[in-house]
Amino acid sequence: MSQLASRSASGRQVAGVRPGLVYFFGALGAVIWGYDNGVIAGALLFITKEFDLTPAAQGLVSSSLSVGSAVGAAISGVLANPLGRKRLIFLAGLVFGAGVAVCSLAVSVPMLMAGRGVIGLGIGIVSVSVPIYLAELAPARIRGRIGALTQLMIASGILLSYLVGYALSPLHAWRWMIAVALVPALVLVVGIWVLPESPRWLLTRGRLEEARAGLARQVDAAEVDQALAEMRATLARAKPSWRRMFRPGVRRVVLVAVGMSILAQLLGINTVTYYAPTILKKIGFTDEASLLNTIGFGVVSIIFTVIATRVIDRWGRRPLLTVGALVMGAAMTVMAVLSWTTGLVVGVSGVLAILSLVVFKATYSLTWGTSTRIVVSEILPLSVRGVALGFAEIFNFASTFTLTLVFPILLAAGSGTAFITFGAMGVVACVFVLALVPETKGRTLEQIEAAYVAAGGNQR
Numbered sequence: 001m002s003q004l005a006s007r008s009a010s011g012r013q014v015a016g017v018r019p020g021l022v023y024f025f026g027a028l029g030a031v032i033w034g035y036d037n038g039v040i041a042g043a044l045l046f047i048t049k050e051f052d053l054t055p056a057a058q059g060l061v062s063s064s065l066s067v068g069s070a071v072g073a074a075i076s077g078v079l080a081n082p083l084g085r086k087r088l089i090f091l092a093g094l095v096f097g098a099g100v101a102v103c104s105l106a107v108s109v110p111m112l113m114a115g116r117g118v119i120g121l122g123i124g125i126v127s128v129s130v131p132i133y134l135a136e137l138a139p140a141r142i143r144g145r146i147g148a149l150t151q152l153m154i155a156s157g158i159l160l161s162y163l164v165g166y167a168l169s170p171l172h173a174w175r176w177m178i179a180v181a182l183v184p185a186l187v188l189v190v191g192i193w194v195l196p197e198s199p200r201w202l203l204t205r206g207r208l209e210e211a212r213a214g215l216a217r218q219v220d221a222a223e224v225d226q227a228l229a230e231m232r233a234t235l236a237r238a239k240p241s242w243r244r245m246f247r248p249g250v251r252r253v254v255l256v257a258v259g260m261s262i263l264a265q266l267l268g269i270n271t272v273t274y275y276a277p278t279i280l281k282k283i284g285f286t287d288e289a290s291l292l293n294t295i296g297f298g299v300v301s302i303i304f305t306v307i308a309t310r311v312i313d314r315w316g317r318r319p320l321l322t323v324g325a326l327v328m329g330a331a332m333t334v335m336a337v338l339s340w341t342t343g344l345v346v347g348v349s350g351v352l353a354i355l356s357l358v359v360f361k362a363t364y365s366l367t368w369g370t371s372t373r374i375v376v377s378e379i380l381p382l383s384v385r386g387v388a389l390g391f392a393e394i395f396n397f398a399s400t401f402t403l404t405l406v407f408p409i410l411l412a413a414g415s416g417t418a419f420i421t422f423g424a425m426g427v428v429a430c431v432f433v434l435a436l437v438p439e440t441k442g443r444t445l446e447q448i449e450a451a452y453v454a455a456g457g458n459q460r
Contacts, residue, residue, distance in 0.1 A: 034157025072124020077390015329426015
C-alpha cells in the first residue's frame with residue numbers, strides 16, 4: 001500500500017512539470033555527450049604538447065571515448081527494460097562525473113585514456129536512453145521536433161566546449177576545459193528525478209495507472225484510452241526480449257537501424273568534430289585562431305539544428321536524409337580534391353576548405369545528425385527497442401573508434417583518401433535511405449511498428 005502511495009505521490013509531483021522542462025532535462029545528458037565529444041578538439045592541441053603525442057597517440061586518446069561508448073551502449077541496451085529510461089539517464093550522469101574527474105586529473109596518457117573511456121561509458125548509456133525516452137514521451141505530431149532535441153543538445157554541448165576551449169587556451173588549461181563538464185553532469189543527476197517515466201515502459205512493468213497518468217500529459221483526454229489500447233495490443237503481440245531481434249521482420253528492421261548508425265559516422269562527422277582545430281592548424285592558423293574558427297562551426301551547427309526542429313515534422317525524415325547525404329558527400333569530395341591538388345594551405349584553397357567544412361557541418365546538423373537517432377528510435381519495435389538501439393549504437397561507436405584512430409595518421413600523410421571515402425559514403429547513404437528507410441512523420445510508434453515490421457522492414 002505504501003509503495004502504491006509513493007508511486008501516486010511521484011505521479012503528482014511530476015504532473016505539474018511543464019512539458020518543455022521535461023524534454024529539456026530528458027535531453028540534458030546529450031549536452032554532456034556533446035561537450036565531452038567536442039572538448040578534445042581544443043584540449044588535444046595542449047595535451048599533444050604536454051605528453052608529446054604522436055599522430056597515432058592522438059588517435060588513441062580521441063578514440064578511447066568510442067571504446068567506452070560501445071561498452072556503455074551494450075550495457076544500456078541490456079538495462080533499458082529492467083531499469084527504465086529515467087534511472088538509466090541518472091546512471092549516465094554519475095558515470096560522466098567519474099570519468100571527467102579521472103580525465104581532468106590525468107598524469108599520464110594511459111590515465112587520460114582510461115578517463116576518456118569512462119566518459120564514453122556515460123555517452124553510450126545516454127545514446128540509448130535519451131532518444132528512446134524522448135521518442136516515447138513525445139506526441140506523434142511533434143515527435144520529430146522533440147527527438148531533435150538530442151542533436152540540439154549535442155550541438156550545444158559541442159559549442160560550449162569550443163567556447164570554453166577558446167577562453168582557456170591562453171592558459172593552456174586543458175584540464176579545466178575537461179572539468180567544466182562536471183556542472184551539467186551534476187544538474188542532470190539532480191534534475192532527472194523531477195521527470196516522469198516513459199508510459200510505454202511503465203506499461204511493460206504492469207503499472208497501468210501510472211502509464212495512464214503519463215499519457216494524459218501527452219495526448220488529449222479523449223485519446224488516452226485509445227493510445228493505451230494500442231500500446232497494450234503491441235505488448236500482447238510480443239513481450240520485451242532480446243531474442244526477438246533475430247526473428248524475421250524484426251531482424252531486418254534492426255539491420256536497417258545498424259546500417260543508419262554506421263553510415264552516420266562513415267559520412268565523416270566526428271573527424272570534423274574532433275580534428276577541426278588540427279585541420280585548421282594544418283591550413284596555417286594559430287592555436288587560438290583555430291579554436292575561434294571552430295566556435296563558428298559550433299554556431300552553424302546550432303543554427304541548422306534549430307532549423308531542423310522546425311522542418312522535420314513538415315518535410316519528413318527521408319527527404320532530409322537523402323538530400324543531406326548527397327550534399328555532405330559533395331563537400332567531402334571538394335576537400336579531397338583540394339588535398340590532392342593545392343593542398344590544405346592558406347589562400348584560396350584554405351577558404352574553400354573552410355567553406356566545405358561549414359557546408360558539411362550545417363548539412364549534417366540539418367539532416368543526418370538530427371534525423372538518424374529519431375528514425376532509429378521510431379522504427380525499432382517496443383519489445384526490442386532498448387536492446388536493439390544499444391546494439392545499433394555499438395556499431396555506431398565502433399565506426400567512430402576506427403575513424404578517429406586512423407584519421408590523424410591519414411591527415412599527417414595527406415588526407416585526400418579519407419575525404420574521398422567520406423564523399424563516396426554520401427552516395428551509399430542516399431541509396432540506403434531510398435531503398436530501406438521508411439517515412440515515419442505523423443505516425444504513432446505503434447502504427448510504425450504495425451506497418452513496418454508486418455512488411456518485413458520493406459514498408460516505406
